Amino acid sequence: xxxxxxxxxRPKQPLPKRPRQALRWGATAAGIAAVVVLxxxxxxxxxxxxxxxxxxxxxxxxxxxxxxxxxxxxxxxLKPGLEAxxxxxxxxxxxxxxxxxxxxxxxxxxxxxxxxxxxxYQVARAILSFFRAVPDIVFALIFxxxxxxxxxxxxxxxxxxNTGVMGKLWAEAMEEIDGGPQEALRTAGxxxxxxxxxxxxxxxxxQFVGLLLYRFDVNVRSSLVLGLVGAGGIGxxxxxxxxxxxxxxxxxxxxxxxxxxxxxxxxxxxxxxKLAA
Amino acid sequence: MDTPLLSVRGLAKSFGGRQVLKGVDxxxxxxxxxxxxxxxxxxxxxxxxxxxxxxxxxAGTIAIDGQELDGLPWRQLQQAxxxxxxxxxxxxxxxxxxxLDNVCAGALARIPTSQSLSPLFFPRSVQQEALECLxxxxxxxxxxxxxxxxxxxxQQGVAVARAxxxxxxxxxxxxxxxxxxxxxxxxxxxxxxxxxxxxxLAVAAVLHQPDLALRHADRCIGxxxxxxxxxxxxxxxxxxxxxxxxxxxxxVAA
Numbered sequence: 001x002x003x004x005x006x007x008x009x010r011p012k013q014p015l016p017k018r019p020r021q022a023l024r025w026g027a028t029a030a031g032i033a034a035v036v037v038l039x040x041x042x043x044x045x046x047x048x049x050x051x052x053x054x055x056x057x058x059x060x061x062x063x064x065x066x067x068x069x070x071x072x073x074x075x076x077x078l079k080p081g082l083e084a085x086x087x088x089x090x091x092x093x094x095x096x097x098x099x100x101x102x103x104x105x106x107x108x109x110x111x112x113x114x115x116x117x118x119x120x121y122q123v124a125r126a127i128l129s130f131f132r133a134v135p136d137i138v139f140a141l142i143f144x145x146x147x148x149x150x151x152x153x154x155x156x157x158x159x160x161x162n163t164g165v166m167g168k169l170w171a172e173a174m175e176e177i178d179g180g181p182q183e184a185l186r187t188a189g190x191x192x193x194x195x196x197x198x199x200x201x202x203x204x205x206x207q208f209v210g211l212l213l214y215r216f217d218v219n220v221r222s223s224l225v226l227g228l229v230g231a232g233g234i235g236x237x238x239x240x241x242x243x244x245x246x247x248x249x250x251x252x253x254x255x256x257x258x259x260x261x262x263x264x265x266x267x268x269x270x271x272x273x274k275l276a277a
Numbered sequence: 278m279d280t281p282l283l284s285v286r287g288l289a290k291s292f293g294g295r296q297v298l299k300g301v302d303x304x305x306x307x308x309x310x311x312x313x314x315x316x317x318x319x320x321x322x323x324x325x326x327x328x329x330x331x332x333x334x335x336a337g338t339i340a341i342d343g344q345e346l347d348g349l350p351w352r353q354l355q356q357a358x359x360x361x362x363x364x365x366x367x368x369x370x371x372x373x374x375x376x377l378d379n380v381c382a383g384a385l386a387r388i389p390t391s392q393s394l395s396p397l398f399f400p401r402s403v404q405q406e407a408l409e410c411l412x413x414x415x416x417x418x419x420x421x422x423x424x425x426x427x428x429x430x431x432q433q434g435v436a437v438a439r440a441x442x443x444x445x446x447x448x449x450x451x452x453x454x455x456x457x458x459x460x461x462x463x464x465x466x467x468x469x470x471x472x473x474x475x476x477x478l479a480v481a482a483v484l485h486q487p488d489l490a491l492r493h494a495d496r497c498i499g500x501x502x503x504x505x506x507x508x509x510x511x512x513x514x515x516x517x518x519x520x521x522x523x524x525x526x527x528x529v530a531a
Contacts, residue, residue, distance in 0.1 A: 184363070188439070189355060190386060190393075193394075194390060194393045197395065198385065198393065202371045203371055205373065
């Protein structure tokens with residue numbers, strides 16, 4: 001009986017050919033070709049020429065040499081830099097927290113599991129898409145015409161843009177969590193708001209806080225760029241120092257920003273770790 | 278009084294052309310634990326979901342304490358449904374909240390919306406009642422523990438307390454012990470049996486373990502392809518009946 005033979009002594013069965021192998025190879029090759037063509041087009045479209053970089057390295061070297069050593073004059077550079085960095089941080093903070101009520105409302109309306117009606121869902125999604133699609137820098141330029149140059153315009157711009165992004169992220173977080181507790185409360189006779197307050201929201205708190213911290217991190221960096229268009233903060237100082245050829249002051253400001261970004265990143269990582277535990 | 282608390286007649290339901298329930302009849306009286314047995318796809322869960330109003334039956338009547346639900350005005354329908362509570366296989370509590378807060382949530386239908394936005398606002402009387410419900414399932418000492426820290430059996434106990442806090446007298450349990458280890462399953466079934474007998478609740482539990490049904494249930498109902506296969510006191514249920522449920526091919530062949 002062949003079944004009594006040890007596995008090694010049994011006659012080897014020939015390995016069957018994988019089915020449709022040629023087709024798969026063809027599809028892979030076509031995919032690679034398509035990616036190569038797209039990159040060729042993109043290189044043309046962006047005038048990507050490494051040769052220019054090699055030829056012009058002297059300009060860069062002069063620029064960097066001008067920036068060293070950083071200007072550490074307390075009265076002239078360091079103090080205003082730190083103060084402006086604090087403003088940047090405040091813009092990012094208010095832009096994040098003040099958008100929470102709007103983002104929460106729109107997220108509830110724009111999540112399949114919590115929306116009261118399909119029409120409301122579509123409208124809420126459209127509003128979120130609009131706020132997300134318009135860049136914060138465009139919002140800043142619009143608000144500058146209303147409230148003038150300064151950090152306030154930056155805060156308003158961040159509130160608008162962040163509402164769109166965080167609302168969408170929160171809506172998706174609510175759609176992804178286990179809907180069981182919500183169903184349990186529905187069968188117990190709880191109304192829609194009660195289900196939301198006692199099942200859905202307490203279930204997503206960790207995800208919500210994580211996303212909020214992530215957005216705070218992004219918004220602090222965005223408020224830097226907003227400074228470039230006149231919304232105050234360290235971005236404005238960096239812009240000014242470049243325009244007046246004070247590259248050593250610019251470097252100081254960039255170093256301060258680097259420290260700020262690392263601090264914010266560490267803080268949000270710390271809070272998220274505590275929350276997960 | 279001999280009116281059954283829950284009475285189901287001729288329940289029929291199909292999903293996408295496939296008939297899942299083809300006329301299911303049964304009753305659950307107050308003070309008894311009824312086990313609903315059947316193979317996968319026999320229509321056990323669909324039956325419970327129809328009674329709870331999560332699924333809409335195509336035909337048949339459901340009556341609670343003699344009152345037919347079909348055709349009731351909305352307000353009265355809500356009140357009647359309020360008397361039925363559901364226990365889920367996956368428990369469906371909020372792990373981050375305390376046992377007490379989860380039990381209070383069973384009473385939400387009686388709490389004004391403005392007082393139910395956070396457990397901090399729940400009325401004291403409801404919190405008191407929730408604590409008593411935890412006491413009745415033997416978990417009063419865990420009231421302020423987060424549910425996520427409790428064992429699976431304790432969590433299902435909290436879910437039962439939530440049903441009590443809803444003041445339900447009909448409790449429907451959809452595979453309440455399928456996710457629990459044998460010891461915890463035994464405890465939860467003993468609890469359900471106890472509540473039915475001590476507090477005169479009508480309890481129906483879908484089970485996948487015939488031995489648990491035989492030991493804890495007063496009566497067993499067997500569903501086979503959406504029809505009633507048997508409805509017997511547990512003491513009269515034998516291997517022959519179980520074989521009709523779980524090995525119908527073998528019975529036909531014999």
